[in-house]
Amino acid sequence: MDRHELAGFLRSRRERITPADVGLPAGPRRRTPGLRREEVAQLAFISTEYYTRLEQARGPRPSREVLAALARALRLADGERDHLHHLAGVPPGPPAGPSREVRQSILDLLLRLPQAAAIVLSATYEVIAWNDLAAALLEDFSALSRHERNLVRRAFLTPRSQARLLYSLSDEEAFARAVARQLRAAAARYPDDPEVAALVGDLLSGSAEFARLWAAHDVGAEPTLRKTVNHPLIGPITVNCDVLDITDRDQRVVIYTAEPGSPSEEALRLLSVIGTQRMDVPG
Missing domain, CATH: 3.30.450.180 (Beta-Lactamase)
Incomplete structure (x- = not known):
């Protein structure tokens, strides 16, 4: 597990997603680009504390279930999903199902x-x-x-x-x-x-x-x-x-x-x- 690379990758993916992309209100006092950490945690159904530790390179190795939840929350493409697994030291499994989203x-x-x-x-x-x-x-x-x-x-x-x-x-x-x-x-x-x-x-x-x-x-x-x-x-x-x-x-x-x-x-x-x-x- 490469904690520092994983932390940077999660942060970069979080910052590129706007609240509107995931149906969340932007609010008048947003200081961070993209989503807040607590919003990603909410979308992935994990605790904010656990997600924060991952972004601070202090977290334990996430399970396949957590990685799948993060990939969905951060709207990762297939290549990004595989990269996330490799950074976490967990080889990617097969995709969940055939893609129906057309570019x-x-x-x-x-x-x-x-x-x-x-x-x-x-x-x-x-x-x-x-x-x-x-x-x-x-x-x-x-x-x-x-x-x-x-x-x-x-x-x-x-x-x-x-x-x-x-x-x-x-x-x-x-x-x-x-x-x-x-x-x-x-x-x-x-x-x-x-x-x-x-x-x-x-x-x-x-x-x-x-x-x-x-x-x-x-x-x-x-x-x-x-x-x-x-x-x-x-x-x-x-x-x-x-x-x-x-x-x-x-x-x-x-x-x-x-x-x-x-x-x-x-x-x-x-x-x-x-x-x-x-x-x-x-x-």
Whole structure:
């Protein structure tokens, strides 16, 4: 445990957070930048005396539970969380669960792709961000619950009789195999996350096909570079499929684009105009 480095790191992280960031009143007589020590202690559910001793390089080695509470209170990124553990002499364990927070720069990127449909997937294949063209091409995700936005659930737990099981993708079966393999790898990365465990449990009990794939213990999958979406209003749209990994958050940006000058490019251009509105509803 490096007490002096730990003390300096905690102090620097505390001073960069404003009371408004964590829903606390600033008050008229605040003399310190950022949060007060007692406010961090309150947010971490530890005593002010104990936290003060840590910042004064006099405290005992904090437990994993205390370190996790401090990481939440100080809003540490994954790299900062690991650094905190190393300074405390406690090797970091696996992250608590898959991140669902999308960086603002990634959200801005989605908006700057007017001719491409793009979504952001969590480690468990939940659609956690999308642009307007993706909503028009695939589905209006804003109208769905979190469960319904999970593409693994969609692949294995949606009744086969339901229309557009997976947006009528040309590679539905290959996609289902791929996401089952990816989920097995994610479950190993987040062994203590209750949401991941619940998702796997639901899939094992609700889908014999998923149970068969899960029992194979396969991980990883070959990328799909092109697929066709059979849109109910426009018809078949063939798109290139490129995936950008956001490694620090264990997320993926999936970008769908059409070949320049192709009928599919014209179809995407039409979708960008009509959006998610129903074309078959009489005016």
